[in-house]
Amino acid sequence: MNRVGFSMRSIVVITLLMIAFSVFARGVYQTDEAFLAEAFNDEVPKSQVVWVKGDLRTSISDILGHRYAGLRIRYWHKDGRKAWILEEIGKEKPITFGIITVKDKVEKVKVLAFRESRGGEIRYPAFTQQFDDAKLSENNLDRHIDGISGATLSVRAMTAIVTLALYLDKFTSQQS
Amino acid sequence: MNRRMRSLHRSMGAVVALFVMMLAITGMMLNHTSELKLDQRYLTWNWLLEHYGVATVEADAVFLLDQKVISQFDKQLFVDAQPVTQVQRPIIGGVVIDALMIVATDNALILLSPEGEFIERMTSAAGVPPMIQNIGLFHGDPVLQTRDGMWRSDFLLEQWEKISLSGISWSSPQPMPDSVEVDLAEYFHGKGITVETFILDLHNGRIIDRFGVWFLDVFAVLIILISLTGLWMWARQLR
Numbered sequence: 164m165n166r167v168g169f170s171m172r173s174i175v176v177i178t179l180l181m182i183a184f185s186v187f188a189r190g191v192y193q194t195d196e197a198f199l200a201e202a203f204n205d206e207v208p209k210s211q212v213v214w215v216k217g218d219l220r221t222s223i224s225d226i227l228g229h230r231y232a233g234l235r236i237r238y239w240h241k242d243g244r245k246a247w248i249l250e251e252i253g254k255e256k257p258i259t260f261g262i263i264t265v266k267d268k269v270e271k272v273k274v275l276a277f278r279e280s281r282g283g284e285i286r287y288p289a290f291t292q293q294f295d296d297a298k299l300s301e302n303n304l305d306r307h308i309d310g311i312s313g314a315t316l317s318v319r320a321m322t323a324i325v326t327l328a329l330y331l332d333k334f335t336s337q338q339s
Numbered sequence: 340m341n342r343r344m345r346s347l348h349r350s351m352g353a354v355v356a357l358f359v360m361m362l363a364i365t366g367m368m369l370n371h372t373s374e375l376k377l378d379q380r381y382l383t384w385n386w387l388l389e390h391y392g393v394a395t396v397e398a399d400a401v402f403l404l405d406q407k408v409i410s411q412f413d414k415q416l417f418v419d420a421q422p423v424t425q426v427q428r429p430i431i432g433g434v435v436i437d438a439l440m441i442v443a444t445d446n447a448l449i450l451l452s453p454e455g456e457f458i459e460r461m462t463s464a465a466g467v468p469p470m471i472q473n474i475g476l477f478h479g480d481p482v483l484q485t486r487d488g489m490w491r492s493d494f495l496l497e498q499w500e501k502i503s504l505s506g507i508s509w510s511s512p513q514p515m516p517d518s519v520e521v522d523l524a525e526y527f528h529g530k531g532i533t534v535e536t537f538i539l540d541l542h543n544g545r546i547i548d549r550f551g552v553w554f555l556d557v558f559a560v561l562i563i564l565i566s567l568t569g570l571w572m573w574a575r576q577l578r
Contacts, residue, residue, distance in 0.1 A: 195464035210465050210497070232424055234458040237465055248464060256414075257425055278427070 191276045192286060195248050198261040198275055199239055208241040213335055226302060226327050247328040251320040253279045260324045264332040269297040272325055282317030299329045348568040351561050358558050365542040372535050381531035393528035401515045402433040404440045407455055408519045409433055418455030420522035432474040432510030436481055437494050443474040448496060466497050475509035482507050
């Protein structure tokens, strides 16, 4: 009887811990302003926009696997470094990513806000550093990104959004 | 005894006959749902939609911008009855400048095209003052009331100057127009109640919730009783 009581308590404690972990995984880890201030050493340049239309819209749809919900994308550009704040839905809710690109390469990727109940592990540097120095290769990343068990959709969203940032980096470079 | 049983049998028979007919007719209809396309036909009688609780919807906030109805349901922003984007915070107002609809939350401006397409979400990272309390217009320019004071910009919304003005027409919530509410009710609840659902609920009694189920239980007991009284009279005749 004691063993049954003990195992029931264990199940309850483990369940509560799992719920607590998933709740704590949600939140704003860094504000957009703080990310930009960090990216540009507190000298944030004026933002610019790229309009999502024509062939660009088609390419973005191919990268994301769905139509981009928006007519323009804002970015910040200074001394060859571009900062992108982009959102993509993991499973049901949007995840906000901050990406810095330099000369067609990824310098840094951060999860700024995570709203899903599962998959928050993608915010850890151990995962995000896989994207360091990533480049575009025929509108895909030039490398394989290892997944995380239980965070497949979040990993997929992050991979797609980093690819999009690299594509936009290239597109805006060609435009200027 | 036999006469009393016959009288009871007749009384119960009259009551039961009506329900048996109803069950038989609805049962036959359900047997031929596909052929009769009962699952593709919709009933939109107001009393029925209200009975099923799908006649109305209640938005968290509604603003009328130009000819468009902007509403929020939980974290979804709608233009008329079309979902356009997710918003994490409650919308607090909206204005129209040039060919742009601007909807404000406390920490962002959501830009929409005149057709209601989502353009962009501008936050303080793009220069928008934080802690927004209301949005209005002053001589065609957008004005924000924030906890930190009043700010005015132009149609680009990128440069904001602190001001102190009076005579601003502030945005205020409006009631949902009936026509859009009907469309939104259709968006959330479908085209109405399918004939199949209605007939099925008539058949199993659930049309009047749990009372219908108990009612049919009573009816089932009546059928058992009428069968028993019938069998009893038949047995007596054989003797």
